[in-house]
Each structure stands twice: as structure tokens, then as C-alpha cells.
Amino acid sequence: xxxxxxxxxxxGTRLGIALKAAGHEFxxxxxxxxxxxxxxxxxxxxxxxxxxxxxxxxxxxxxxxLKDDVVPDVLKKVDVGNGILVHTAGSLSxxxxxxxxxxxxxxxxxxxxxxxxxxxFSTIPVFVEASDKVVLYMLxxxxxxxHCEIYDATSEQRLKLHLSAVFACNFVNYLYSVxxxxxxxxxxxxxxLKPLILETAAKVQHNAPANVQTxxxxxxxxxxxxxxxxxxxxxxxxxxxxxxxxxxxxxRSKIT
Numbered sequence: 001x002x003x004x005x006x007x008x009x010x011x012g013t014r015l016g017i018a019l020k021a022a023g024h025e026f027x028x029x030x031x032x033x034x035x036x037x038x039x040x041x042x043x044x045x046x047x048x049x050x051x052x053x054x055x056x057x058x059x060x061x062x063x064x065x066l067k068d069d070v071v072p073d074v075l076k077k078v079d080v081g082n083g084i085l086v087h088t089a090g091s092l093s094x095x096x097x098x099x100x101x102x103x104x105x106x107x108x109x110x111x112x113x114x115x116x117x118x119x120x121f122s123t124i125p126v127f128v129e130a131s132d133k134v135v136l137y138m139l140x141x142x143x144x145x146x147h148c149e150i151y152d153a154t155s156e157q158r159l160k161l162h163l164s165a166v167f168a169c170n171f172v173n174y175l176y177s178v179x180x181x182x183x184x185x186x187x188x189x190x191x192x193l194k195p196l197i198l199e200t201a202a203k204v205q206h207n208a209p210a211n212v213q214t215x216x217x218x219x220x221x222x223x224x225x226x227x228x229x230x231x232x233x234x235x236x237x238x239x240x241x242x243x244x245x246x247x248x249x250x251x252r253s254k255i256t
Contacts, residue, residue: 004028004055004083004159005044006074008036010113011044011088015065018121020044022145027059028144030074054226057081061138063107068092075100084135090162093155094129105130105139109148112169122147127158178238210252217246218253 001024005016008031020026026046031037034050041048049055055062057079064087066074078100085101095142096126097104106129111119126148130136136152142148153161176197180190203212216224225246232239 001025002027002058002060004030004059004062005040005046005065006030006052006055006062006078008033008040010115010206011064011109012063012065013040013054013115014041014117014119015063015088015109016044018119018146019142024145028055028219029057052077055079057083059083061142063088064097071096084138086139090127090158090165093159094131095155098131098153103135105135106155106158107139107142108153108161110161110165125149125151127151127153127161129153129155129158178241186215210255213249213253215249217249220246220250 002023004027005012008029012029016026016029020043026041026044026048028047029037029041029044030049030052032050034048037048037050040046052074055078058081060083062078062080062083062085064075064085066069066087068089068091071089071092075085075097076099080101082103083101084103084105085097085105086105087097088107088109090110092106094104094106106127108127109121109124110127111124124146124203126143126146128139128143128150128207129134129152129195130139140150175178176190176193179193183190183192216228225242229239232242
């Protein structure tokens with residue numbers, strides 16, 4: 001399939017490389033910065049463009065992997081001809097593409113991406129939605145080329161999915177950073193927490209998260225928790241977070 005890629009960020013880079021390896025041809029890569037466009041275009045054997053108007057209208061598929069808030073402004077400058085236009089966002093509806101193409105879809109890989117880090121797409125679930133059955137079939141074939149696990153999802157389902165991913169990934173990673181900073185205050189390395197992190201992740205592979213919850217908040221152990229709160233006096237935001245999370249954990253533990 002002849003593909004033009006809009007966006008040379010983390011997702012665009014990893015998805016482009018994976019699709020290229022699966023045998024797809026890339027025509028053009030758009031990014032507003034020349035270095036980003038050229039770097040990815042060179043990897044994909046495509047032409048780099050920095051103006052959306054420069055995208056040709058003869059590609060079979062246009063993949064939009066841009067920041068959510070710039071998608072409409074960029075797409076109104078693009079002529080996709082008879083091609084299929086898809087976006088890769090969890091929080092954008094399918095309907096947002098309707099003014100810009102007759103054949104539209106969503107191809108949402110549920111994973112956190114980094115330009116420099118290889119990913120195995122066969123371990124990543126992909127959620128698809130389309131304007132018609134033909135486009136839906138094509139998107140599922142595209143996911144099959146990457147050996148992904150494929151799920152149908154409406155825009156409403158995908159938005160809730162994206163919210164869930166923010167809790168499971170972005171918020172958890174922020175808590176890692178808080179842990180790292182607390183350890184640094186005592187000249188201790190973050191590495192000491194890595195076995196605990198791995199074990200916590202391993203347990204939820206085969207158990208409901210609520211069923212394997214541990215820690216002082218489960219039993220609301222005030223002796224331990226008060227000591228922790230004292231240590232957080234100079235970090236009021238983290239202290240508030242500790243209280244709110246502990247209350248949530250204790251409430252959930254009473255339900256389960």
C-alpha cells in the first residue's frame with residue numbers, strides 16, 4: 001500500500017518503521033519541522049515535506065499521527081484525493097475526519113512510544129473504526145500485517161480506553177518520578193524499586209488489580225501513614241496525593 005504519513009513524532013516514527021518493514025511503501029512524510037520530516041522520510045525511503053499543501057493526492061492511505069489540537073487545521077490544507085484518511089488518536093472521534101475525506105478510519109495502537117525505542121507491534125492491541133466495511137477490512141489487514149491483536153471500538157469506547165491508559169501509564173509513570181525524587185533526597189538509587197515494580201506488574205497479568213492490592217492504605221494503618229505524611233510536609237502536593245490515593249485504596253479494599 002502507498003502511504004503518506006502526517007507526523008514524525010514518537011508514534012509516527014515507530015508505526016512508519018513497522019509498516020515499512022511489513023512491506024508497505026511510503027510516498028511522503030509531513031512534519032512542520034524539516035529535521036523531523038527529513039529524518040523519518042530517509043528511514044522510510046519517502047519524500048519529506050514541511051507544508052501540508054505539498055502532500056500529493058495519489059497515495060492510497062494517509063495516516064495522521066499529529067497532536068490532537070492541530071489535526072483539523074492541518075487536514076484542511078490536504079487533498080487526499082480518493083485515498084483513505086485515518087488518524088491514530090485515542091481521544092479524537094472518527095467524525096473529525098468527515099470534512100476532509102470520503103473514506104475515513106481510526107487506527108489506534110494502545111502503547112506508549114518513543115522514537116529511539118524499538119517496539120514489537122505483535123504485542124500491541126490495535127483498535128479500529130471506519131466509515132464503511134471496506135475501510136474497516138483494510139485497517140484490519142494493516143493491523144494483521146503487523147501481527148497485532150485487533151479490536152473493534154467506537155469513538156466513545158476509545159475515548160474511555162484512552163482515559164484508562166492515562167491512569168495505567170502516564171499517572172503511574174508520574175508516581176515513579178515522585179518515588180525517584182524521594183529516594184534521591186536520601187541518596188538512594190531508583191534501581192532499588194525496580195524489582196518491586198516488576199513484581200507489581202507481573203501480579204496483574206493473572207489477577208484483577210484490586211485483588212492484589214497491598215500496603216498500609218488497605219488496612220488504613222494510621223501509625224505508618226502518619227509517619228509518611230510527616231515526611232511529606234515539605235512536598236504539599238505529594239502529601240495531598242498520598243492522602244487521596246490512600247483514601248481511594250482503602251475504599252476500594254472495602255468493596256472487594
